[in-house]
Amino acid sequence: MKTFIRAKDLGNFQEALQEAFEVKKNRFGYQHLGKNKTLLIVFFNSSLRTRLSTQKAGMNLGMNTIVLDINQGAWKLETERGVVMDGDKTEHILEAIPVMGNYCDLIGVRSFAQFENKAYDYQETILQQFIQYSGRPVFSMESATAHPLQAFADLITIEEYRKKPHPKVVMSWAPHPKALPQAVPNSFADFMNEADVEFVITHPKGYELAPEFVRNAHIEYDQMKAFEGADFVYAKNWAAYQDPNYGKIICTDRSWTVSSRQMAVTNNAYFMHCLPVRRNMIVTDEVIESPQSLVIPEAANREISAEVVIKRMLESL
Ligand code: AN0
Numbered sequence: 391m392k393t394f395i396r397a398k399d400l401g402n403f404q405e406a407l408q409e410a411f412e413v414k415k416n417r418f419g420y421q422h423l424g425k426n427k428t429l430l431i432v433f434f435n436s437s438l439r440t441r442l443s444t445q446k447a448g449m450n451l452g453m454n455t456i457v458l459d460i461n462q463g464a465w466k467l468e469t470e471r472g473v474v475m476d477g478d479k480t481e482h483i484l485e486a487i488p489v490m491g492n493y494c495d496l497i498g499v500r501s502f503a504q505f506e507n508k509a510y511d512y513q514e515t516i517l518q519q520f521i522q523y524s525g526r527p528v529f530s531m532e533s534a535t536a537h538p539l540q541a542f543a544d545l546i547t548i549e550e551y552r553k554k555p556h557p558k559v560v561m562s563w564a565p566h567p568k569a570l571p572q573a574v575p576n577s578f579a580d581f582m583n584e585a586d587v588e589f590v591i592t593h594p595k596g597y598e599l600a601p602e603f604v605r606n607a608h609i610e611y612d613q614m615k616a617f618e619g620a621d622f623v624y625a626k627n628w629a630a631y632q633d634p635n636y637g638k639i640i641c642t643d644r645s646w647t648v649s650s651r652q653m654a655v656t657n658n659a660y661f662m663h664c665l666p667v668r669r670n671m672i673v674t675d676e677v678i679e680s681p682q683s684l685v686i687p688e689a690a691n692r693e694i695s696a697e698v699v700i701k702r703m704l705e706s707l
Pocket residue numbers: 532570571572573574664665666
């Protein structure tokens with residue numbers, strides 16, 4: 391595996407899941423692959439889970455891991471070519487990336503959508519520059535349009551907890567005080583569309599996601615109707631994708647907060663969220679603390695999804 395951004399980069403899901411369960415049982419069993427190899431994980435944005443789980447996965451595989459926080463201690467990077475650099479940016483990303491590539495064997499990048507230019511975000515400009523100029527395999531740790539390590543961990547979690555062959559999985563928009571990227575819902579949709587599930591997306595009008603991720607998923611604008619008979623509820627906020635509101639909050643309706651009112655019409659559904667979550671905005675205390683909440687095992691599976699991806703990249707060196 392040379393890049394990891396989309397569901398298709400994982401290939402056959404059954405094989406990927408089988409590998410995930412093998413890694414989960416024997417997470418230190420592949421250390422020969424990472425000996426004397428260096429993993430560099432680069433953060434343009436904050437993180438708790440991705441930072442820890444990806445580092446842990448690299449260590450499980452016997453790698454040395456370097457964490458670089460671009461905004462804390464590194465030089466400020468210019469990302470656009472052709473700019474006269476007379477402002478506060480000291481270094482250009484076109485030098486910084488090949489320099490970083492020289493010090494490592496694999497690179498993970500976290501770089502959120504900037505919501506200034508939809509084409510710039512949806513072309514994955516920053517991540518593509520890492521792919522083009524680092525000379526190393528590159529994986530997204532939530533880039534502008536995708537969070538595949540999260541969606542892979544979600545897929546593993548659903549496989550572990552499902553009680554039937556073809557469960558109903560409902561992804562619901564929920565309110566949030568700040569505009570958030572579409573990366574998590576995009577990737578969840580990308581993966582669920584390829585998984586053996588009935589996939590429904592519910593959100594207020596105007597929150598339609600990019601068609602390349604939604605594909606043939608069923609959209610239900612009535613949240614209560616969407617939740618009927620659900621086996622898994624996946625809550626997430628995202629800012630609008632459609633023009634002219636790209637990157638904007640267009641609904642603050644707190645009736646979309648996932649509470650026992652909606653959960654009551656499900657098939658005793660499990661509750662999922664990628665975290666970090668704002669309680670009583672996205673989900674009530676009661677639901678997130680209920681026995682049906684999977685948020686902690688879901689986060690634990692981030693170590694496993696990262697280990698499978700890094701293992702496959704090491705195997706391809
Ligand atoms: C980010 C997001 O919604 O994309 C990261 C989630 C993994 N969340 C926040 O910025 C709060």
